Amino acid sequence: MGTVKVSFVGLPGVGKTTIIKLLTGAPPPLEYRPTIGFDLGKISFGEHEVSLFDLAGHERFRTLWPQILKGSTLVILVTDSTPVNVLQSKKILEELKKIDGYRVIAIANKQDLPGAMKPNRVQDLLEVPTYGLVAIDPRERVKMYHILMKEFKKLALEVK
Amino acid sequence: MFEFGVKDIAAIVKIDFDIEQGPVLKEVKKLDENFNVNIEDLFVNIYLWFMGGSLDKPKPRFIAFDEFSIAAFIKEMEVTCVFIKGNDGLEKSMSHIREIVEKIERGEPITEEKKVTKSITRRRRRRRRRR
Numbered sequence: 001m002g003t004v005k006v007s008f009v010g011l012p013g014v015g016k017t018t019i020i021k022l023l024t025g026a027p028p029p030l031e032y033r034p035t036i037g038f039d040l041g042k043i044s045f046g047e048h049e050v051s052l053f054d055l056a057g058h059e060r061f062r063t064l065w066p067q068i069l070k071g072s073t074l075v076i077l078v079t080d081s082t083p084v085n086v087l088q089s090k091k092i093l094e095e096l097k098k099i100d101g102y103r104v105i106a107i108a109n110k111q112d113l114p115g116a117m118k119p120n121r122v123q124d125l126l127e128v129p130t131y132g133l134v135a136i137d138p139r140e141r142v143k144m145y146h147i148l149m150k151e152f153k154k155l156a157l158e159v160k
Numbered sequence: 161m162f163e164f165g166v167k168d169i170a171a172i173v174k175i176d177f178d179i180e181q182g183p184v185l186k187e188v189k190k191l192d193e194n195f196n197v198n199i200e201d202l203f204v205n206i207y208l209w210f211m212g213g214s215l216d217k218p219k220p221r222f223i224a225f226d227e228f229s230i231a232a233f234i235k236e237m238e239v240t241c242v243f244i245k246g247n248d249g250l251e252k253s254m255s256h257i258r259e260i261v262e263k264i265e266r267g268e269p270i271t272e273e274k275k276v277t278k279s280i281t282r283r284r285r286r287r288r289r290r291r
Binding site: 012013017033034035036037038039040054056058059060061 | 177178179180181182183204207208211212213214215216217237
C-alpha cells in the first residue's frame with residue numbers, strides 16, 4: 001500500500017476546494033471561502049492512500065507552488081470553464097510545464113453555469129486531457145473517482 | 161506564562177486579503193523606532209501562520225519568537241497583528257515544558273500539579289488555624 005500525492009491548482013474561486021470536498025464526501029461549501037496557502041485532504045483509493053493537496057490560486061501564494069508540488073504523481077488544473085479563466089489557466093499550465101516529473105490533467109468545472117465552455121473546447125485550448133465536472137453536485141463524486149481511477153491506471157498505479 | 165504591558169508593544173500591522181493577489185499589507189504602525197523586523201518581507205508568511213489552510217480549521221492566536229511575539233486579532237479575512245518586544249518568560253517556560261516532555265518520554269510520572277495543590281491546601285489549613 002502506497003501514498004499517492006495529487007495536487008489541485010488553478011485560479012482563485014474555480015472550485016479546487018469543492019472538488020476535494022466532493023472526493024472526501026464533505027458537503028460542498030455554501031459560500032466562497034478562500035484557501036490560504038494550501039490545504040490537505042485524504043481519501044483511500046483501492047490499496048492506495050491519496051493525499052489531496054489544495055493549492056491556493058492567489059498570486060502571492062504561487063511562489064509556494066514549486067515546493068508543494070514536489071512529489072506529486074498527478075497535478076489537476078481546475079478552471080471554471082469561462083473563456084477568460086481558461087486562457088488565464090493556460091498561463092498557469094505553461095508555468096507548470098517548467099516543473100517536470102508529473103502528469104497534468106484539467107477539470108472544466110462549473111459545467112452547469114450558462115456560458116461554460118465544453119470540456120473538449122477547453123481541452124483544445126489547454127492541450128491536456130480535460131474532464132467536465134459540476135463539483136457542487138454530490139452525484140458527481142462517482143465521476144471524479146472514475147477520472148482519478150482512469151488517470152492512475154495510465155500512470156500504471158494498480159487500483160483494485 | 162507571559163506578562164506584557166503597553167510599553168512592550170513595538171508595532172501594529174494590519175493585513176487584509178485580496179481575492180486575486182492574496183494577503184495585502186494594509187497598515188503598519190511602528191510604536192518603537194528600534195523595532196527592526198522587516199514587515200514587508202514577512203507579512204505573507206505572517207498571514208499564512210495565522211490563517212493558513214481552510215478557514216474552518218483551528219488557527220493560532222499568539223506566536224512567540226526568540227526576539228518578539230505576535231498576537232493576532234482576526235476579523236473575517238483581516239488580521240491585526242500586535243508585535244510585542246522581548247519574550248519575558250519564554251525561555252523559562254520552554255525549558256519547563258521540555259522537562260515535562262522528557263519526563264513523559266522516560267515514562268516517569270508527572271507529579272508537579274499535585275505538589276502545587278498540596279502546597280495551596282497547606283496554606284489554607286495554616287490560615288484556618290490562625291483564624
